[in-house]
Amino acid sequence: MAKELWKGNEAIAEAAIRAGCDCFFGYPITPQSEVPEYMSVHLPAAGGVFVQSESEIAAVNMVYGAAGSGMRAMTSSSSPGISLKQEGITYLAASELPCVIVNCMRGGPGLGTIQPGQGDYFQATRGGGNGDYRTLVLAPFDIQETVDFVQEAFDIADQYRNPVMVVCDGLIGQMMEPIEWRPIPKRDLPPKDWAASGRRGRARHNVINSLYLDPESCEELNQRLTVKYAEMEEKETRWSAVNCEDAELIITAYGTPARIALSAIEELRAGGLKAGLFRPITLWPFPEAPLHELAGSGQVKVILDVEMSSTGQMLDDVRLAVEGQKPIRYLGHAGGVMPTVEEMADAAWTAWKEVQQHGGHL
Amino acid sequence: MKKEIIISGFGGQGVMSIGKNLVEAGMAEGLNVTWAPSYGPEMRGGTANCSVVLSSRRIGSPVFTHPTELIAMNAPSIGKFGPLAVSGGLVLVNSSVVKEPFGRADVRTLYVPCESIAYELGNPKAANMVMLGAYVSATGALQPETIKSMIVHMFTGAKAKLVPLNLEAFRRGMRCGTERPVPTDAACTA
Amino acid sequence: MAVIYEKSKGLTDAELHYCPGCHHGIIHKLVAESLVELGLLDEAVGVCPVGCSVFAYNYFSCDMLEAAHGRAPAVATGVKRTHPNQAVFTYQGDGDLASIGAAEIVHAAMRGEKFTTIFVNNAIYGMTGGQMAPTTLIGQKATTCQSGRTVEQAGMPIRVAEMLATLDGCVYAERVCVTDIANLNKAKRAVKKAFTKQMNREGFTFVEVLSTCPTNWGMTPVKAVQWLKENMIPYYPLGVVKDVEITEKAEVR
Numbered sequence: 004m005a006k007e008l009w010k011g012n013e014a015i016a017e018a019a020i021r022a023g024c025d026c027f028f029g030y031p032i033t034p035q036s037e038v039p040e041y042m043s044v045h046l047p048a049a050g051g052v053f054v055q056s057e058s059e060i061a062a063v064n065m066v067y068g069a070a071g072s073g074m075r076a077m078t079s080s081s082s083p084g085i086s087l088k089q090e091g092i093t094y095l096a097a098s099e100l101p102c103v104i105v106n107c108m109r110g111g112p113g114l115g116t117i118q119p120g121q122g123d124y125f126q127a128t129r130g131g132g133n134g135d136y137r138t139l140v141l142a143p144f145d146i147q148e149t150v151d152f153v154q155e156a157f158d159i160a161d162q163y164r165n166p167v168m169v170v171c172d173g174l175i176g177q178m179m180e181p182i183e184w185r186p187i188p189k190r191d192l193p194p195k196d197w198a199a200s201g202r203r204g205r206a207r208h209n210v211i212n213s214l215y216l217d218p219e220s221c222e223e224l225n226q227r228l229t230v231k232y233a234e235m236e237e238k239e240t241r242w243s244a245v246n247c248e249d250a251e252l253i254i255t256a257y258g259t260p261a262r263i264a265l266s267a268i269e270e271l272r273a274g275g276l277k278a279g280l281f282r283p284i285t286l287w288p289f290p291e292a293p294l295h296e297l298a299g300s301g302q303v304k305v306i307l308d309v310e311m312s313s314t315g316q317m318l319d320d321v322r323l324a325v326e327g328q329k330p331i332r333y334l335g336h337a338g339g340v341m342p343t344v345e346e347m348a349d350a351a352w353t354a355w356k357e358v359q360q361h362g363g364h365l
Numbered sequence: 366m367k368k369e370i371i372i373s374g375f376g377g378q379g380v381m382s383i384g385k386n387l388v389e390a391g392m393a394e395g396l397n398v399t400w401a402p403s404y405g406p407e408m409r410g411g412t413a414n415c416s417v418v419l420s421s422r423r424i425g426s427p428v429f430t431h432p433t434e435l436i437a438m439n440a441p442s443i444g445k446f447g448p449l450a451v452s453g454g455l456v457l458v459n460s461s462v463v464k465e466p467f468g469r470a471d472v473r474t475l476y477v478p479c480e481s482i483a484y485e486l487g488n489p490k491a492a493n494m495v496m497l498g499a500y501v502s503a504t505g506a507l508q509p510e511t512i513k514s515m516i517v518h519m520f521t522g523a524k525a526k527l528v529p530l531n532l533e534a535f536r537r538g539m540r541c542g543t544e545r546p547v548p549t550d551a552a553c554t555a
Numbered sequence: 556m557a558v559i560y561e562k563s564k565g566l567t568d569a570e571l572h573y574c575p576g577c578h579h580g581i582i583h584k585l586v587a588e589s590l591v592e593l594g595l596l597d598e599a600v601g602v603c604p605v606g607c608s609v610f611a612y613n614y615f616s617c618d619m620l621e622a623a624h625g626r627a628p629a630v631a632t633g634v635k636r637t638h639p640n641q642a643v644f645t646y647q648g649d650g651d652l653a654s655i656g657a658a659e660i661v662h663a664a665m666r667g668e669k670f671t672t673i674f675v676n677n678a679i680y681g682m683t684g685g686q687m688a689p690t691t692l693i694g695q696k697a698t699t700c701q702s703g704r705t706v707e708q709a710g711m712p713i714r715v716a717e718m719l720a721t722l723d724g725c726v727y728a729e730r731v732c733v734t735d736i737a738n739l740n741k742a743k744r745a746v747k748k749a750f751t752k753q754m755n756r757e758g759f760t761f762v763e764v765l766s767t768c769p770t771n772w773g774m775t776p777v778k779a780v781q782w783l784k785e786n787m788i789p790y791y792p793l794g795v796v797k798d799v800e801i802t803e804k805a806e807v808r
Binding site: 025026028052054056057060061065067068069072090091094200202204209214 | 630
């Protein structure tokens with residue numbers, strides 16, 4: 004297959020169309036507006052439905068209606084817009100409706116900036132809406148992965164009857180890179196015999212609902228969801244480890260910072276520090292076991308987590324996975340500022356020297 | 366081979382297109398490429414820039430602090446990125462717009478009167494193609510034939526008549542891609 | 556033996572949870588009968604609200620979706636746009652539609668979404684226990700305006716049918732009530748007309764049904780009907796507010 008040059012946001016939209024997305028509902032917000040723009044032209048041409056909604060709240064509820072009636076539905080937005088969608092996402096999760104939600108993250112909090120950010124990690128992985136639920140979260144770090152993951156997201160969503168989020172950031176959305184349209188792995192997808200799209204001869208009526216006033220039946224729903232989430236953790240956890248086999252320092256990062264880290268570890272190795280990159284690809288389920296194992300291996304002396312977040316959000320998951328086996332250092336930028344290769348390398352050296360001085364007991 | 370290029374200038378100077386032309390040509394030659402734009406309000410009038418990486422190896426970061434090559438289409442771009450260019454790197458200055466000489470002795474500086482040449486050819490919009498020509502001849506990073514064939518494919522249908530103009534702008538730019546250490550607004554005729 | 560009357564096939568056998576004297580049961584019946592009589596029951600998809608009619612998915616025998624509070628018109632948009640041949644309706648109360656879901660209903664009407672909204676206006680929040688709604692009348696008491704609603708505090712009540720009628724995408728808006736047989740028959744005609752126009756793909760169709768809430772109004776069912784007639788109808792006049800066929804004869808009120 005020949006490589007084609009694609010801009011991230013347009014590639015997201017095209018990937019969805021190729022994955023058989025039936026309908027897209029969205030609202031303009033920088034830096035993801037090229038997604039609805041592309042969809043408005045190309046989705047109807049492919050036989051699908053495009054609606055520009057009056058708000059992000061309406062958009063996610065249109066997704067609820069379309070997904071609830073059995074369609075492959077999608078919406079996309081950027082951080083403040085994703086906040087508005089949280090109500091809809093918890094309803095989608097509770098009603099077990101498959102759909103794809105793309106967050107092209109920008110810096111926050113509040114209106115923040117339109118430049119790239121990663122401050123929505125908690126929102127994506129902990130659930131920004133009410134109640135106990137999980138959304139599977141895929142975090143691509145280049146445009147090839149972005150188009151692969153958007154396509155897969157529809158299948159994963161259908162397989163588990165669960166919302167799937169693809170989180171990237173403003174840089175991935177705006178940049179261009181060559182990609183290949185390659186086939187995604189085949190999955191056995193169950194029929195959508197639960198969809199509320201008119202009985203049309205069916206004996207019983209289908210109901211899409213998340214209301215369970217009776218506590219016992221509401222707990223039953225929660226238990227059923229918990230079993231499903233456990234299965235997703237078991238089967239869908241993904242990560243990538245680069246140069247970790249002999250690494251004495253591990254950088255943990257996802258999305259754009261992980262990509263910047265690839266350059267940093269090259270520089271660090273050239274300078275004599277054996278560095279590796281551990282990159283969670285699913286933010287939920289977080290690759291806890293593989294990171295725990297890596298951190299436990301003898302040669303690893305220190306871990307440096309890097310995020311576009313001031314306080315560190317994935318850092319919590321890194322700590323939970325490492326379980327105190329090794330010291331962890333943090334480098335964070337927020338408000339739309341991206342970490343540079345140089346400062347990542349500097350932070351790695353600093354962490355390394357500290358650990359050398361203190362014998363690793365930090 | 367790895368080139369980390371920043372192209373910067375006023376909106377409307379074709380800054381983003383120079384970057385896109387570079388990555389398209391790089392792709393055609395089998396290089397790994399990335400193009401990352403600045404985005405936001407500056408796209409609507411201020412100074413815009415994009416970062417391009419051309420590499421024979423897998424590309425890590427698509428963004429970088431220190432460009433190996435800077436294409437500065439206006440004075441603010443020199444101010445912002447000039448000091449960041451790597452020592453021993455290349456700075457291409459659009460001397461039709463930037464009147465001050467660029468003072469760093471540790472970088473190679475070329476002055477290319479983009480708009481003057483384009484104007485002389487009858488269409489100021491071809492200024493970016495002049496700069497592209499200068500970049501290609503100054504660095505040897507890409508084959509001129511790749512760009513030429515790209516130009517032929519870029520303008521089709523009603524725009525096909527623009528092909529000769531752009532080819533000529535590119536050719537004239539190529540001529541500027543040799544050492545021109547003195548800032549000048551005179552068209553390159555070498 | 557000849558069957559003279561039976562429960563509509565558009566309703567399930569589930570026992571209704573509504574309070575004595577509440578009009579929701581009657582309005583459910585009208586909608587169900589209309590779907591059956593128009594041959595649409597098998598094609599219908601309903602979207603129910605948050606409010607007293609939150610369990611409507613248990614009562615209607617067509618496919619149903621339960622929406623988040625106020626979002627039923629957005630949910631119905633998602634269903635109808637992807638299933639243009641189905642008969643889609645939202646069933647919403649006044650807190651759901653006129654307060655938290657005001658944006659969704661206005662924009663669905665603006666876009667001329669080809670579904671039908673049944674809007675049950677009882678001038679109060681029923682399910683949460685009698686708080687003031689946007690439709691609560693001036694002077695009417697509620698648990699969040701215990702001395703009666705005032706203009707200074709809460710402005711004048713919203714006339715939704717008239718507001719939506721200003722939008723070109725809304726092709727039909729009628730206000731009805733179900734206080735007696737004559738009005739009940741008119742109400743059913745309005746519901747059937749709305750569905751018929753929907754299936755003709757004319758645009759957004761809207762039926763506002765004035766309804767009682769004896770429990771939260773603190774009245775007997777009989778007194779509540781009387782109060783509706785004396786207080787609600789003067790402010791929320793019954794009749795066709797907009798019908799594109801009539802509009803063409805310049806009769807928009």
